[in-house]
Amino acid sequence: xxxxxxxxxxxxxxxxxxxxxxxxxxxxxxxxxxxxxxxxxxxxxxxxxxxxxxxxxxxxxxxxxxxxxxxxxxxxxxxxxxxxxxxxxxxxxxxxxxxxxxxxxxxxxxxxxxxxxxxxxxxxxxxxxxxxxxxxxxxxxxxxxxxxxxxxxxxxxxxxxxxxxxxxxxxxxxxxxxxxxxxxxxxxxxxxxxxxxxxxxxxxxxxxxxxxxxxxxxxxxxxxxxxxxxxxxxxxxxxxxxxxxxxxxxxxxxxxxxxxxxxxxxxxxxxxxxxxxxxxxxxxxxx
Amino acid sequence: xxxxxxxxxxxxxxxxxxxxxxxxxxxxxxxxxxxxxxxxxxxxxxxxxxxxxxxxxxxxxxxxxxxxxxxxxxxxxxxxxxxxxxxxxxxxxxxxxxxxxxxxxxxxxxxxxxxxxxxxxxxxxxxxxxxxxxxxxxxxxxxxxxxxxxxxxxxxxxxxxxxxxxxxxxxxxxxxxxxxxxxxxxxxxxxxxxxxxxxxxxxxxxxxxxxxxxxxxxxxxxxxxxxxxxxxxxxxxxxxxxxxxxxxxxxxxxxxxxxxxxxxxxxxxxxxxx
Amino acid sequence: xxxxxxxxxxxxxxxxxxxxxxxxxxxxxxxxxxxxxxxxxxxxxxxxxxxxxxxxxxxxxxxxxxxxxxxxxxxxxxxxxxxxxxxxxxxxxxxxxxxxxxxxxxxxxxxxxxxxxxxxxxxxxxxxxxxxxxxxxxxxxxxxxxxxxxxxxxxxxxxxxxxxxxxxxxxxxxxxxxxxxxxxxxxxxxxxxxxxxxxxxxxxxxxxxxxxxxxxxxxxxxxxxxxxxxxxxxxxxxxxxxxxxxxxxxxxxxxxxxxxxxxxxxxxxxxxxxxxxxxxxxxxxxxxxxxxxxxxxxxxxxxxxxxxxxxxxxxxxxxxxxxxxxxxxxxxxxxxxxxxxxxxxxxxxxxxxxxxxxxxxxxxxxxxxxxxxxxxxxxxxxxxxxxxxxxxxxxxxxxxxxxxxx
Numbered sequence: 001x002x003x004x005x006x007x008x009x010x011x012x013x014x015x016x017x018x019x020x021x022x023x024x025x026x027x028x029x030x031x032x033x034x035x036x037x038x039x040x041x042x043x044x045x046x047x048x049x050x051x052x053x054x055x056x057x058x059x060x061x062x063x064x065x066x067x068x069x070x071x072x073x074x075x076x077x078x079x080x081x082x083x084x085x086x087x088x089x090x091x092x093x094x095x096x097x098x099x100x101x102x103x104x105x106x107x108x109x110x111x112x113x114x115x116x117x118x119x120x121x122x123x124x125x126x127x128x129x130x131x132x133x134x135x136x137x138x139x140x141x142x143x144x145x146x147x148x149x150x151x152x153x154x155x156x157x158x159x160x161x162x163x164x165x166x167x168x169x170x171x172x173x174x175x176x177x178x179x180x181x182x183x184x185x186x187x188x189x190x191x192x193x194x195x196x197x198x199x200x201x202x203x204x205x206x207x208x209x210x211x212x213x214x215x216x217x218x219x220x221x222x223x224x225x226x227x228x229x230x231x232x233x234x235x236x237x238x239x240x241x242x243x244x245x246x247x248x249x250x251x252x253x254x255x256x257x258x259x260x261x262x263x264x265x266x267x268x269x270x271x272x273x274x275x276x277x278x279x280x281x282x283x284x285x286x287x
Numbered sequence: 288x289x290x291x292x293x294x295x296x297x298x299x300x301x302x303x304x305x306x307x308x309x310x311x312x313x314x315x316x317x318x319x320x321x322x323x324x325x326x327x328x329x330x331x332x333x334x335x336x337x338x339x340x341x342x343x344x345x346x347x348x349x350x351x352x353x354x355x356x357x358x359x360x361x362x363x364x365x366x367x368x369x370x371x372x373x374x375x376x377x378x379x380x381x382x383x384x385x386x387x388x389x390x391x392x393x394x395x396x397x398x399x400x401x402x403x404x405x406x407x408x409x410x411x412x413x414x415x416x417x418x419x420x421x422x423x424x425x426x427x428x429x430x431x432x433x434x435x436x437x438x439x440x441x442x443x444x445x446x447x448x449x450x451x452x453x454x455x456x457x458x459x460x461x462x463x464x465x466x467x468x469x470x471x472x473x474x475x476x477x478x479x480x481x482x483x484x485x486x487x488x489x490x491x492x493x494x495x496x497x498x499x500x501x502x503x504x505x506x507x508x509x510x511x512x513x514x515x516x517x518x519x520x521x522x523x524x525x526x527x528x529x530x531x532x533x534x535x536x537x538x539x540x541x542x543x544x545x546x547x548x549x550x551x552x553x554x555x556x557x558x559x560x561x
Numbered sequence: 562x563x564x565x566x567x568x569x570x571x572x573x574x575x576x577x578x579x580x581x582x583x584x585x586x587x588x589x590x591x592x593x594x595x596x597x598x599x600x601x602x603x604x605x606x607x608x609x610x611x612x613x614x615x616x617x618x619x620x621x622x623x624x625x626x627x628x629x630x631x632x633x634x635x636x637x638x639x640x641x642x643x644x645x646x647x648x649x650x651x652x653x654x655x656x657x658x659x660x661x662x663x664x665x666x667x668x669x670x671x672x673x674x675x676x677x678x679x680x681x682x683x684x685x686x687x688x689x690x691x692x693x694x695x696x697x698x699x700x701x702x703x704x705x706x707x708x709x710x711x712x713x714x715x716x717x718x719x720x721x722x723x724x725x726x727x728x729x730x731x732x733x734x735x736x737x738x739x740x741x742x743x744x745x746x747x748x749x750x751x752x753x754x755x756x757x758x759x760x761x762x763x764x765x766x767x768x769x770x771x772x773x774x775x776x777x778x779x780x781x782x783x784x785x786x787x788x789x790x791x792x793x794x795x796x797x798x799x800x801x802x803x804x805x806x807x808x809x810x811x812x813x814x815x816x817x818x819x820x821x822x823x824x825x826x827x828x829x830x831x832x833x834x835x836x837x838x839x840x841x842x843x844x845x846x847x848x849x850x851x852x853x854x855x856x857x858x859x860x861x862x863x864x865x866x867x868x869x870x871x872x873x874x875x876x877x878x879x880x881x882x883x884x885x886x887x888x889x890x891x892x893x894x895x896x897x898x899x900x901x902x903x904x905x906x907x908x909x910x911x912x913x914x915x916x917x918x919x920x921x922x923x924x925x926x927x928x929x930x931x932x933x934x935x936x937x938x939x940x941x942x943x944x945x946x947x948x949x950x951x952x953x954x955x956x957x958x959x960x961x962x963x964x965x966x967x
Contacts, residue, residue, distance in 0.1 A: 007465035011380035012393060015373065015436060022433045023400055026411035033410070040410050041634040042657045054965050060958070086305065094299040102548045103306040106313070109544045109551075111494035111512045114533050117519070118316050121526060124744075124800050126315065129330035142800035145744055147944060160308065165555070172556045221404055224496050227516070233746055234799075235941025236934065245406040246497075251628045252932030253653055255410055255635075257965060262406040270402050410635055417636035504638055506621050517624060521596055 034260035039253045051260035061261055063236065064244045065268075067151065071240065072219035075155050079162045079215050080208070086163065087170030088196070101171070108164035112157075116228025119157045120144065123229075147237040150230050154238060157225050162218070166211050173207030174200070209280040213273055220269055241265050316537075320530040327526060339527065346532035349521065354507060355514040356539065359493060362424050362510060366431035366492040367485050374436055374484065375477055378443030379469055383452075385444075394444060400437040405497065413501050422504040430502065431492050439484050442558055446480040447473070483558035486551050493540055511536040587872045588617045592633075592640035594626030595859065597827045601892050602644075609879050616872050618642075627931070634659055639864035641873045647695065647857030649927045652683030655692035660862045663691040668874070668881040676898040679923055680857045692862060694881055697895035698902075699858035700912050701751045701821035701924070702842045704828070708835035709736060709816045717840040717911060719848040721786070728793040731816045740815035741794035742806035746940040750926050752790055752819040752842065753939055754854050756783040757925035759844035766928040769959065776955040784948045786844065790819065791943045799944060807831065823858055825894035825908055837908040841915060852922040853915035858895055930966075933958040 034051055038044030055061050090101050107115065124142045131139035143149040181199060201208070223242040226232060232239035232247065239247075241261070249258035311332075319331060321338040346352065377397075384390035416426045450473065458468050474481075496512045503509060509517065515536055519529075544551055593602060599622055606618045621640065623629035627650045633639060639659065645651050654660065663669045669677070669691055676695045685692050705717065713734055718724040728738035742748045761779040768774040791798075795815060803824075810818045811831035818824065825837060841853040861880060863873045879885060883899050890897040896904050896916065903913055915921060929935045933955070942951040 004465050008380040008384055008390075011376050011465075011469075012390070015377040015433075016393065018433050019397065019400075019436055022412070022415065022430065023403070023408065026408035026415065027403060029411035030407040039653075039657065040631060041637070041659065051965075054961070057964075058961055086302070089298055089302045089305075092298055093293060093295050094302060095294055095296070096299060096303070098549070100302050100306055101552060103309055105548075105552055105555075106309050106541070106544070109490060109494075109540045110537050111496065111540075113494075113496045113512045114515055114536055115312075117515060117529070118312060118533060121319075121530075122312065122315065125327070126330050126332065128800075133330070141797070142744075145799040145944070147941065160312075164309075168552060168555045175556075217402070227496070233937060233940055234743075234944055236937050237941070242404070242406055246409070247628075247934075248932055249406070249410070250631045250635075251625065251650075252930075252934075253631065253650070254932050254965070259407065259410070262404060262409075266402070266404055266407055269404060273402060413632060413635050414637070417638050422636060422638070501632055504633070504636065506619075517622075519624060521599070521622075 030259050031263060033256050034263050036256045038256045040250070040255035044256065047256075051257045052264070054257065055261055055264060060236065060239075061241075061244065064239050064241045067238060068220060068222065068240045068242075071151055071154060071158075071222060071238075072216055075158045075162070075219045076212060076215040078155065078159045079166055080211055082159065083163045083166035083211070084170050084208075086167050087174060088200075090167070090171060091174045101167075104167050105164045107161045110161070112161055112224040113228050115161060116157055116225050119153070119160075120229050123153050144230050145234050147234045150234060150238050154222070154225050154229055157229060158219060158222065161225075162215060166215065169207055169211055170204065173204035177203045205280075209277070212280060213276050216276060217269060217273055220272070316530055316534055319527060320534045322527050324525065324527055342527050342531035343535060345528045346535060349528065350514045350518050350532055352514075352532075352535055355509055355511045355536075358424055358508055359510045359512075360539070362427050362431075362499075363489055363492040365424075365428035366435075367488045369428060369432045370435050370439065370488045371481050371485055373432060374439040375443055375474060375481065376469060377436065378440045379447055379473055381440060382444040382447035385448075394440065397436050397440045398438075400434070401441075409501060416502050417504065422502055423508050424503075427492075427499060427502055427510075430498060431488065431495075435484075435488055435491070438487070442484060443477070443480055446477065450476055479554070479557050482550065482554040486554045487558065490540070511539075586615050586617055587869050588619060589641040589869060589872055589876060590621055591618050591642045591644070591876070592621045592623070592626075592630065593644035593859075594622070594646055595644070595823070596622060596624075597823060598859075598889075598893055601889060605880065605885060605889065609876060612879075613872075613875060616875065618876060630654070639867075641863060641867060641869055642876050643862050643864075644696065644859050645693075645862070647680050647683060647693070647860040647927075648924070649683065649929070649931050651680075651693060651860055652927070653931075655686060655862075656684035658686035659865055660686070660692040661865055661867065662686070663694055663862075664689060666691075666874070668878040669694055671881060671883050671886070671900070672898050673900045673902065675919075676857065679855075680860055682923075683927060693860040694862070694877065695857040695898035696859040696861045696880060696886060697857075697890055697893065698855055698898045699822045699895055700839070700841075700909070700915075701854040701856075702755055702819075702912060703840050704810070704818040704820055704824060704908075705838050705840065706810070706813060706816050706833075706835055707838045709813065710838075713816075715816075717838065718843055719840075719851075720843050720846040722846055724843055725789070727816075728790075732793065737795040737815040738793040739790065739795075739817050739819060740801075740806050740810045741791060741798040741819070741943075742801045742803050743791075743798060743940050743943050744800055744805075745802040746936040748803050748806065748820070749787075749791075749939040749943055750924075750936055751821050751854075752787055753783070753935075754925050755842035756786050756844050758852055758854050758922040759842075759850065760786070766925075770963075775952075776959070777949075777952045780952055780955070781948065784942065784951060787939075788943070788946055788948065803827075821854075821858075822894050822896070822909060822912075826892070829894075838911050839909055840911045852920050853912055854924060855896070855916075855921045856924045856927070857898065929959075930962050932962055 035046060035048060036044045037047050086104055090097055123144045128140050128142060144153045177200065221242050222240045223246070226238055226240055226243050230238045232243050245258045245262050245265070249255045315332060318333070318335055319327070320342055321335040323339055326335060381390050381394050385394065416422050416430070421429060454472055455468050458472050463471065494512060496516065499510045499513045500516065503513065515533060518532065591602070591606065599620065602620055606620060610616060610618060626645065630643065630645065634654070672695055676698055677691065680693055680695050681691065709731070710717070713730055713736070715727045715730055718727050731738040760782045765774065765779050769776070801809070806818065807824060807827040808831050809815070811828045811833040813833065813835060819842070822839065828837065841851050843851050845851070861877050863877065867873045883897070886897040886899060889895065890904060891906065894904070894906055894908060896902055896909070903916055926935055938951055938954050942948070
């Protein structure tokens with residue numbers, strides 16, 4: 001081995017060892033625990049696939065997956081639609097571009113948990129008061145305590161926070177489009193929407209792909225928002241998979257069982273991400 | 288002629304109106320933090336009659352703010368510095384050897400960790416950090432640096448690939464070894480990407496909640512978000528103190544952002560293009 | 562870099578927990594779950610430290626204490642002295658063998674045997690062990706506003722019919738009969754427990770465990786009466802939580818409050834300008850059949866193999882002194898778990914006869930595994946009022962958990 005090659009190996013080996021010890025090893029331990037009945041401490045016994053079989057029969061787990069997907073899909077679509085619209089606006093001929101861009105990015109520097117507490121108060125007190133004054137009965141009580149509407153409150157906070165980052169990604173995408181390409185389209189007299197669909201969107205499609213994949217992946221792991229807003233309630237209406245694993249695994253003392261749930265969740269996230277990449281990349285190609 | 292410089296005032300107004308969705312909750316936080324409890328009735332968007340600066344003193348004392356802010360600052364600064372120094376090095380070695388099967392395998396090994404949800408490793412990590420005496424600020428720094436590898440290697444490798452090798456070869460012919468080449472030639476060239484990684488690591492470590500919640504043992508090690516969580520039921524219905532505390536917890540990141548706004552946004556923009 | 566590293570090591574040293582300080586002082590971590598009692602414990606600790614200059618006790622209060630204590634167990638980092646609510650989790654942890662065995666310890670002597678039995682019944686590691694000491698007992702039922710009762714000529718009800726009549730009287734007078742706080746799901750439990758303790762047959766849980774009866778068969782009266790009580794709440798009840806409730810009740814915003822005695826100090830903190838009273842929630846029309854729900858509010862324990870056995874035991878022994886327990890009980894409006902212990906507080910006078918006559922019963926929710934999330938389902942029920950769905954869920958969850966644990 002040359003000296004250069006040896007140096008390259010020494011650059012990665014410590015990181016590799018640490019990563020293996022602090023990430024890969026815990027993953028393997030997690031897999032192992034999912035085959036036991038451990039509450040996380042004390043003695044435990046090997047139970048084979050029993051936890052996985054019980055998962056299939058547990059409608060609370062199923063409910064959590066349904067909620068999580070419903071939330072994540074709606075939040076992903078909204079975040080990307082709004083972020084793309086704002087990015088297009090910021091990229092147009094407007095005044096105060098830098099200031100507005102700066103304002104739209106603010107939510108991204110704030111801790112979700114604290115933002116959640118603030119919105120919790122807004123939903124419980126300010127919004128109902130405003131709605132009552134305006135005579136909007138649907139919003140005149142706290143939406144977070146309504147089992148049918150609480151998830152929308154979480155969507156609002158999640159989108160509010162996530163749009164900030166996605167706007168920047170889309171802006172980056174829009175800046176890669178050469179000015180004369182857009183100019184040509186305008187001169188052609190193509191309508192704004194047609195111009196967007198036929199010229200702009202195909203050029204920023206890779207950014208759309210990455211945003212969709214990352215947003216969905218992040219939203220599928222939603223946790224902080226829910227802790228601050230509803231703690232999974234009312235009832236169990238807004239219990240996400242992450243929250244269920246945390247609550248059931250620690251509070252409920254069913255650590256091994258919920259770790260089996262986490263393994264399934266891992267496989268689901270990988271499957272969804274791969275599927276999304278495939279579909280979106282095919283669209284990029286054909287577009 | 289096409290009107291090239293025409294300003295679209297309608298769009299400007301529309302976007303300004305949209306930006307209120309960001310500003311109004313922040314405004315609300317500020318005025319609520321300055322009110323007396325009796326002023327909270329109604330929607331609460333009005334200005335306080337007589338600003339209660341004492342709310343901040345109360346929140347400061349109750350949550351032991353200096354301690355929590357110092358913890359958050361140390362963890363964040365430590366995580367950012369160590370991440371920049373180590374993750375870029377690992378990425379360099381990988382980026383320059385992607386032709387080798389071993390290094391390409393390593394690349395996918397690190398990056399694939401992006402898809403592992405935290406709950407799987409949560410309890411094993413709790414056990415591990417505690418057994419090693421890392422259930423403190425140092426342990427958190429360490430975990431951010433190690434877990435950050437997944438995304439940062441992805442960012443750095445993309446960037447390093449675009450740096451021409453000729454620069455390194457020139458240094459090599461002058462007799463510099465691989466390490467020297469990295470620190471003298473590559474690391475300075477990475478400055479833009481270092482900014483990106485630094486900003487993203489800063490936001491992550493500063494705002495994180497779940498990892499400090501499960502890893503930290505001692506109350507004196509608590510970070511700002513964790514303190515808000517712990518004191519949530521000690522604030523009781525004293526919402527004005529609670530909001531003062533939220534505002535103080537949000538303020539440092541907000542201030543840093545206000546002063547470094549262009550730099551932060553261009554940093555994130557660069558991360559996106561790569 | 563250097564100043565950062567230095568500052569960091571300073572903080573880390575300062576933050577090192579439970580360590581033996583250099584001058585022979587021992588630091589003890591006192592982990593406790595009760596937000597209402599933080600200041601009371603601070604004072605007790607201060608006095609203890611005055612008598613034990615070589616021991617430093619640091620109080621650590623965490624929200625969702627059950628979660629936090631389990632995290633600590635996973636870390637194998639058990640706090641030196643632990644105060645937990647005597648509930649199902651306590652029993653589960655005790656059975657798992659993580660707590661010390663206090664049998665024969667002098668500190669255990671002052672406790673009244675029936676109260677000790679309530680705690681032991683939750684679960685012990687091995688037959689005959691004592692894995693925790695009752696430090697304070699509570700009662701659960703109805704707290705009422707004596708002024709409002711007097712103004713509207715209402716006597717504390719002794720039967721279900723009288724309770725309903727009282728609620729009607731208040732409602733027609735424009736006073737909210739109950740202040741309800743289901744935004745914090747657990748606050749639905751006191752009323753549930755009182756009804757569940759008095760309506761179904763006493764051996765219900767044994768028979769449920771044996772699979773010979775279901776909630777759907779035995780619990781409809783509990784659930785329908787609970788629903789009825791919750792219809793007498795204030796208009797914005799669904800958005801209000803425990804803290805809001807304590808404050809609002811102290812402001813005289815409702816006549817009754819369905820809570821345990823542990824809420825009394827929290828209400829008093831808001832300085833109500835009226836007198837507080839309590840009565841046992843009457844679930845039937847036979848006043849003699851009513852049993853008062855009472856349990857161990859605070860149980861003290863320490864790890865099975867404590868790091869500082871002598872110092873931890875010294876602190877526990879101090880806490881378990883009758884005069885300390887009585888002082889705590891007086892301040893926190895609890896009942897000391899000593900032999901013949903009663904409370905002289907006028908707020909608790911209404912329920913003391915039940916103590917004197919031994920007409921007590923335990924918390925039904927302690928018999929329901931936590932992972933079932935009873936309180937979450939109760940919250941759902943008081944929102945949507947769907948009795949059948951609630952009972953079906955409870956039975957289904959029970960069977961699933963039983964199957965997972967068999």
